[in-house]
Amino acid sequence: MNIIEPTLVLDAGKCRSNIRLIIKKAEDSGVIFRPHFKTHNSLEIGEWFREEGVKKIAVSSVRMAEYFADGGWDDITIAITFNLLETDKVNKLIRSGKKINLTIDSPETLRTLLKKLKYPADFFLKIDTGYNRTGMAVEKVDEINTILSMASGSRLRFSGFLTHSGHSYRAGSKEEILDIYNDTISKMDFLKERFIEEYPDLLISVGDTPTVSIAPELTGVDEIRPGNFVFYDLMQYALGSCSEKEIAVVLAAPVISINEDRKEIVIHAGAVHLSKEFITNVSGIKNYGRPVLLNSTGWSNMSNDSMITSVSQEHSVIHADDKFFNSVSIGDVIGIVPVHSCLAANLAGNYRTIEGLVISKNRN
Amino acid sequence: MNIIEPTLVLDAGKCRSNIRLIIKKAEDSGVIFRPHFKTHNSLEIGEWFREEGVKKIAVSSVRMAEYFADGGWDDITIAITFNLLETDKVNKLIRSGKKINLTIDSPETLRTLLKKLKYPADFFLKIDTGYNRTGMAVEKVDEINTILSMASGSRLRFSGFLTHSGHSYRAGSKEEILDIYNDTISKMDFLKERFIEEYPDLLISVGDTPTVSIAPELTGVDEIRPGNFVFYDLMQYALGSCSEKEIAVVLAAPVISINEDRKEIVIHAGAVHLSKEFITNVSGIKNYGRPVLLNSTGWSNMSNDSMITSVSQEHSVIHADDKFFNSVSIGDVIGIVPVHSCLAANLAGNYRTIEGLVISKNRN
Secondary structure, X not given: OOOOOOEEEEOHHHXXXXXXXXXXXXXXXXXXXXXXXXXXXXXXXHHHHHHOOOOEEEEOXXXXXXXXXXXXXXXXXXXXXXXXXXXXXXXXXXXXXXXXXXXXXXXXHHHHHHHHOOOOEEEEEEEEOOOOOOOEEOOOHHHHHHHHHHHOOOOEEXXXXXXXOHHHHHOOOHHHHHHHHHHHHHHHHHHHHHHOOOOXXXXXXXXXXXXXXXXXXXXXXXXXXXXXXXXXXXHHHHHOOOOHHHOOEEEEEEEXXXXXXXXXXXXXXXXXXXXXXXXXXXXXXXXXXXXXXEEOOEEOOOOXXXXXXXXXXXXXXXXXXXXXXHOOOOOOEEEEEEOOHHHHHHHOOEEEXXXXXXXXXXXX | XXXXXXXXXXXXXXXXXXXXXXXXHHHHHOOEEOOEOOXXXXXXXXXXXXXXXOOEEEEOOHHHHHHHHHOOOOEEEEEEEXXXXXXXXXXXXXXXXXXXXXXXXOHHHHHHHHHXXXXXXXXXXXXXXXXXOOOXXXXXXXXXXXXXHHHOOOOEEEEEEEXXXXXXXXXXXXXXXXXXXXXXXXXXXXXXXXXXXXXXXXXXXXXXXXXHHHOOOOOOOOEEOOOHHHOOOHHHHHHOOOOHHHOOEEEEEEEEEEEOOOOEEEEEOXXXXXXXXXXXXXXXXXXXXXXXXXXXXXXXXXXXXXXXXXXXXXXXXXXXXXXXXXXXXXXXEEEEXXXXXXXXXXXXXXXXXXXXXXXXXXXX
């Protein structure tokens, strides 16, 4: 592949196939597909979605909204509880003709927005279905009603209830992920039933890749906002969200040192390329990524008895099985299936396809 | 401070004081001070070192060497086992008049370099003093001798033995860090004694911030290469390497959500700003950073009973004590003392001083 330094390699074919598969699933289920673009954060990859008919997207910061708005995306959900200090930026986006959907989870945020927002926008009320990060608890029906009443007749139009069941990333099995999906749906549908009469257009929007990938049918929701599925990664593979052949990125990394006694391979690629995300195996050992061999059409299967056991700023140490160890020499470039592709992608300056094309991305 | 989004805030006064203190320690001990520039990775901050008389630096990649060479630095140690695939880049750096010191830990790397390196360079032999990442084991005296003999009379001049006792970052106490320092010195001095007759100019170069900060005197070494001390961070504070008032960076982050029931504050700032580095407290809880209140001259003391307990891509959840919880509202900007400033700095596009100046940095 003619790579000499740490480089995030993208299999464009797998990536486009992942996009098509999830679009088909959304279509089959009759739900709105609003992909989260935070994982790839690239206008070029965004075009692959546009070619498949996608028009609505989600992002995780106002900066990211600005980047994709500049790239011609017109319907953008800023799927993070709104940062009030960025209201002026949102005013500019709306004034320029963009449909911006905000996320709100408190009367304080709504009250300030009602004062400072100059143009009409839609908003989702963020609901906590068990992740315990942001969002109103489902039971707080009276408080939810108070917030919706505050917005009634204002510039801020209520679009529906939005959640991110991020606790699915900590699940131990596919069954547990399905349980989380079903629990999420039942909580969201409880709210829908309660408020549908007053707000007949309200949508239920759900977000995480594991449940959306694993649930056989997407019933009980109106909109899905997965993001990670575009690349998948080792964590999603471990959760059962994807097969190995659906993982669309590996970090290519030069081998700089080999320790025969410990059967360890050291690569130039560390926390500034892979992040420090890990998964823990059954013996409690932290796994920061699995190695593969690169070839002209992509990469080999993962070496399932080899893994990165420690990561520092620019180095990682791979503890390798005999087969993988014996197939690698100093000066080779090998691949690492990242534990969390969102973070590896964020750290990369750009992507490089197997064919050698450079795909640019937002670095903000 | 007029900050509206996640921003790495630098206290320039503390940073310059950290630089001066470690220079004084090096001078008092009579050792060469070769700061590692990977932590700040900024030509502007590099100038603060130059103003104090520093002329030699260390970096952790060829890209970083190119950045600082372009900025006028002439004596650069690339303190990572050399990536052979970047030999052409190093040839260019040396041809342009830079003194480049490479790091080698195997006969394979040396053999290839002897073929491909077109101009004279110095090299350090990397020694493993217990971190078990890269480097030759101290006991392998015969193999070390073989490598040095291979280089003898070639373009590659042996500068000395280099180590990074990174296991000091995992130490449980100051005493343990001192033990690691003393063990490192005794191992390195064993090699020095063995080889000094044949290589009378050989240097012993050591690197990590904890041992260099904590050792009362830097005896038994010729050169120190700490990096993190320029900012310090929560990990170094926990290790005892610095006092709280020496920590020179905090991440400023907008408060976007508050949960009264759980006494939790959610900020817009996550793994893409802080990294996923954590320290574990005595009860086994992961701490991803401690909050402070920002003010016109910097920031308050840390809230010692408050900490970030979970980090996702763009959010972090702070579990706060009553005092901190009650002093924060949605729409405020608070500070986070990062666990690992090297990684938080790498993730930042630039630094902003308390006075509002933007300090640029390398993003490669």
